[in-house]
Amino acid sequence: MKTYRIAVIPGDGIGPEVIAEGIKVLNRAAELDASFRFEFVTFPWGCEYYAKHGKMMDDDGMEKLRSFDAIYLGAVGYPGVPDHISLWGLLLRIRKEFDQYVNIRPIQLLDGAPCPLKDASKADIDMLVIRENSEGEYAGAGDWLFKGKPEEVVLQTGVFSRKGTERIIRYAYETARRLNKSLTSISKGNALNYSMVFWDQVFEEVGRDYPDVQTYSYLVDAAAMFMIKQPQRFEVVVTSNLFGDILTDLGAAIAGGLGLAAGANVNPDRTYPSMFEPIHGSAPDIAGRGIANPLAAVWSASQLLDFLGQERWGKAVLQAVEQVMVERVALTPDMGGTASTSEVGDRVVTALAASSVAAK
Amino acid sequence: MKTYRIAVIPGDGIGPEVIAEGIKVLNRAAELDASFRFEFVTFPWGCEYYAKHGKMMDDDGMEKLRSFDAIYLGAVGYPGVPDHISLWGLLLRIRKEFDQYVNIRPIQLLDGAPCPLKDASKADIDMLVIRENSEGEYAGAGDWLFKGKPEEVVLQTGVFSRKGTERIIRYAYETARRLNKSLTSISKGNALNYSMVFWDQVFEEVGRDYPDVQTYSYLVDAAAMFMIKQPQRFEVVVTSNLFGDILTDLGAAIAGGLGLAAGANVNPDRTYPSMFEPIHGSAPDIAGRGIANPLAAVWSASQLLDFLGQERWGKAVLQAVEQVMVERVALTPDMGGTASTSEVGDRVVTALAASSVAAK
Ligand SMILES: CC(C)[C@H](C(=O)O)[C@@H](O)C(=O)O
Ligand SMILES: CC(C)[C@H](C(=O)O)[C@@H](O)C(=O)O
Numbered sequence: 001m002k003t004y005r006i007a008v009i010p011g012d013g014i015g016p017e018v019i020a021e022g023i024k025v026l027n028r029a030a031e032l033d034a035s036f037r038f039e040f041v042t043f044p045w046g047c048e049y050y051a052k053h054g055k056m057m058d059d060d061g062m063e064k065l066r067s068f069d070a071i072y073l074g075a076v077g078y079p080g081v082p083d084h085i086s087l088w089g090l091l092l093r094i095r096k097e098f099d100q101y102v103n104i105r106p107i108q109l110l111d112g113a114p115c116p117l118k119d120a121s122k123a124d125i126d127m128l129v130i131r132e133n134s135e136g137e138y139a140g141a142g143d144w145l146f147k148g149k150p151e152e153v154v155l156q157t158g159v160f161s162r163k164g165t166e167r168i169i170r171y172a173y174e175t176a177r178r179l180n181k182s183l184t185s186i187s188k189g190n191a192l193n194y195s196m197v198f199w200d201q202v203f204e205e206v207g208r209d210y211p212d213v214q215t216y217s218y219l220v221d222a223a224a225m226f227m228i229k230q231p232q233r234f235e236v237v238v239t240s241n242l243f244g245d246i247l248t249d250l251g252a253a254i255a256g257g258l259g260l261a262a263g264a265n266v267n268p269d270r271t272y273p274s275m276f277e278p279i280h281g282s283a284p285d286i287a288g289r290g291i292a293n294p295l296a297a298v299w300s301a302s303q304l305l306d307f308l309g310q311e312r313w314g315k316a317v318l319q320a321v322e323q324v325m326v327e328r329v330a331l332t333p334d335m336g337g338t339a340s341t342s343e344v345g346d347r348v349v350t351a352l353a354a355s356s357v358a359a360k
Numbered sequence: 361m362k363t364y365r366i367a368v369i370p371g372d373g374i375g376p377e378v379i380a381e382g383i384k385v386l387n388r389a390a391e392l393d394a395s396f397r398f399e400f401v402t403f404p405w406g407c408e409y410y411a412k413h414g415k416m417m418d419d420d421g422m423e424k425l426r427s428f429d430a431i432y433l434g435a436v437g438y439p440g441v442p443d444h445i446s447l448w449g450l451l452l453r454i455r456k457e458f459d460q461y462v463n464i465r466p467i468q469l470l471d472g473a474p475c476p477l478k479d480a481s482k483a484d485i486d487m488l489v490i491r492e493n494s495e496g497e498y499a500g501a502g503d504w505l506f507k508g509k510p511e512e513v514v515l516q517t518g519v520f521s522r523k524g525t526e527r528i529i530r531y532a533y534e535t536a537r538r539l540n541k542s543l544t545s546i547s548k549g550n551a552l553n554y555s556m557v558f559w560d561q562v563f564e565e566v567g568r569d570y571p572d573v574q575t576y577s578y579l580v581d582a583a584a585m586f587m588i589k590q591p592q593r594f595e596v597v598v599t600s601n602l603f604g605d606i607l608t609d610l611g612a613a614i615a616g617g618l619g620l621a622a623g624a625n626v627n628p629d630r631t632y633p634s635m636f637e638p639i640h641g642s643a644p645d646i647a648g649r650g651i652a653n654p655l656a657a658v659w660s661a662s663q664l665l666d667f668l669g670q671e672r673w674g675k676a677v678l679q680a681v682e683q684v685m686v687e688r689v690a691l692t693p694d695m696g697g698t699a700s701t702s703e704v705g706d707r708v709v710t711a712l713a714a715s716s717v718a719a720k
Contacts, residue, residue, distance in 0.1 A: 077550070083549060083550035083553075084553055084557075087550050087551075088553070092551070115478075116477050116478055116479065116588055116589060117476050117477065117478065118475075118476055118477065118478050119476065137551070137552065138551050138552075140553050141515075142517075142553065142554030142555065143554065144554055144558065146522075149522075150522060150523070151521075151522070152521065152522035153519060153520065153521045153522065154519075154520045154521075154525075154554050154555050154558040155501075155517050155518065155519055155520075155554060155555070156517065156518040156520070156552050156553075156554045156555035156556070157502075157515050157516065157517045157518075158515065158516040158517075158518075159513060159514075159515055160513065160514045160515075160516070161511075161512070161513045161514075162506075162509075162510060162511070162512035162513065163510065165514075188602070188605075189443060190437070190443035190447050191447075191452070191497070191498050191601075191602070191605065192497065192498075192516050192602075193443075193444055193448070193500050193502065193516075194502030194503065194504055194514050194515060194516045195502065195514050195515070195516035196516070197444075198504065198514040220605075220606055221605050221606050221608075221609035222609060224584070224606050224607075224609050224610040224613070225609045225610060225612060225613040225618065227613075228476055228588065228610065228613040228614065229476060229613050229617070241551075242548070242551070242552075245548075245551065245580075245581050246580055246581050246584050246606060247584075248581075249581035249582060249584050249585045250581075250584040250585060250588065250610070252585060253584070253585040253587075253588040253589050254588065257589070258585070
């Protein structure tokens with residue numbers, strides 16, 4: 001029997017609550033399949049850990065994570081701990097140091113999921129956003145000069161390397177080709193006169209190797225508008241770190257809300273472990289009350305299964321999520337229900353056990 | 361009788377078509393009032409001019425514009441002329457060199473305007489976005505190193521000066537205080553670890569002078585989501601050049617479309633002329649066919665009237681636009697009508713002449 005070793009970082013706020021449900025679902029899939037199992041090792045890192053130990057993770061934390069098949073993360077960040085400590089010391093650190101240069105975020109309207117748009121149907125909202133996840137606007141490079149003086153000036157430098165830009169764009173072309181979908185690049189060359197002109201150039205260059213892939217190129221402002229007015233324009237989307245951040249929250253808004261939005265931070269070379277996380281934050285306002293929606297974390301678990309090669313179960317978990325949304329028997333308050341976090345998780349497990357995949 | 365001297369730059373694509381209607385409306389307001397008049401001087405600058413003369417404007421173009429009371433601009437940009445020539449040589453150049461550091465963009469759902477959101481009413485979508493317009497991500501600073509080599513790297517540097525950041529934020533606080541509304545700052549300090557940390561700090565510092573103004577601070581990704589899910593959160597909004605660009609196109613999407621979105625590029629010190637423009641582009645695909653929607657250009661004309669101190673007429677023009685939207689007698693195809701650009705302009709003029717302001 002195959003054993004997958006998963007490092008679990010429940011993190012802050014609602015992180016632990018939603019991750020517990022994801023683990024429940026993963027364990028159930030393994031039980032039903034019987035050809036693989038999970039071994040979860042939990043790391044208590046996060047802002048509470050920081051309060052006690054003055055650091056977000058162990059000194060040899062990255063070392064410890066390195067040998068796992070994947071990382072499953074809840075949420076990072078809590079009021080009182082500055083972002084440059086919490087996020088840069090844990091979430092962004094792992095993304096960067098483990099070279100998880102692809103952030104894959106499905107924007108897909110499930111049956112039963114609430115959509116704020118009047119004229120959009122399930123078929124209209126079905127895209128896969130591939131966000132650059134290792135550099136660009138998030139490089140952390142900059143300077144703060146003449147602090148406190150009238151001539152004070154602060155510089156923030158986006159760093160777009162040939163290697164970094166080419167590999168994410170190539171990954172996106174490969175994905176579009178595999179799925180037989182169009183590829184849309186989102187940039188802003190008319191204003192960001194170095195980085196995005198370069199991005200557009202690489203998009204075109206790499207495209208020469210993929211004459212079979214239909215491409216589009218939009219300015220980020222126009223893309224934000226089209227996400228609302230004509231989401232059906234988008235199939236596979238590739239964009240920079242910052243634009244991906246903004247557009248996937250916008251995507252979450254049109255595809256059922258953050259309670260349903262999942263993301264995978266992938267190192268395609270498999271030199272380092274990849275990391276799976278709901279894209280919502282730690283939501284301190286509702287933490288500890290057992291009302292957080294675990295479906296985003298469960299969807300991330302589905303991505304994790306796909307990544308491990310258990311695509312049949314990845315699909316089954318996503319179908320179970322959809323069934324729970326359709327049934328409306330157990331939903332958290334953000335979805336208009338009254339169920340607790342764990343009741344929703346239980347319902348997913350039930351739906352999964354009843355699925356046709358499980359029957360095979 | 362007061363004469364306002366307006367420099368008109370119709371520009372490219374649909375620019376000339378929509379600007380003609382704005383001028384029609386401005387002239388009619390002046391006629392009806394009888395205490396002021398307009399003198400329009402048209403400059404044929406743009407991409408066609410570039411094709412003929414190898415430059416986007418005359419060598420002494422900025423000099424020529426300088427003495428006008430305001431600039432009224434259509435659209436800049438056309439396929440075949442690279443953006444770094446067309447936009448940086450005309451639109452962005454004027455914004456920067458005339459220190460039009462405030463970009464004011466009303467996101468306001470008029471009666472009769474189509475809204476793609478299920479649950480949003482007119483009262484919910486009523487915000488004023490104040491976008492930094494002179495520096496930040498649009499500073500044009502960067503570098504392109506090791507071109508064509510594997511180690512190629514492209515840098516794009518956002519430049520946030522104390523002066524530039526403070527003045528836009530102060531302008532926003534003043535506006536919120538004057539309108540007795542809340543002020544929301546939109547930034548991204550958790551990832552842009554220099555520029556946006558600075559932005560947040562200045563927002564807080566300047567806020568000490570405005571204890572009466574209720575403030576909120578959102579991350580740009582969350583803000584994009586809230587624009588769709590809870591637009592009523594926003595009243596006066598202040599944000600950076602790039603975020604303002606993205607969020608106002610998103611705003612246009614929820615408030616009737618780009619056919620209705622206006623913007624003012626203001627130099628509040630009045631050292632240089634301010635510039636008024638629809639925020640849509642040159643739309644080459646429909647240029648010359650007489651079907652472009654002139655209402656965004658007309659709304660910009662309303663902003664121009666406000667700026668000149670003719671607020672009564674500014675308001676009347678906006679009401680006339682709203683009436684045209686409600687009547688649905690003359691609307692362009694993008695609004696579901698069959699009228700031509702000039703028929704819509706005529707209808708605005710009729711509505712304006714019939715307005716109570718005109719009666720006074
Ligand atoms: C927490 C934050 C740094 C992060 C990001 O901006 O990438 C989050 O918004 C996300 O989208 O995963
Ligand atoms: C044309 C372009 C440079 C411009 C911008 O990005 O500012 C436009 O999108 C706008 O919003 O006025």
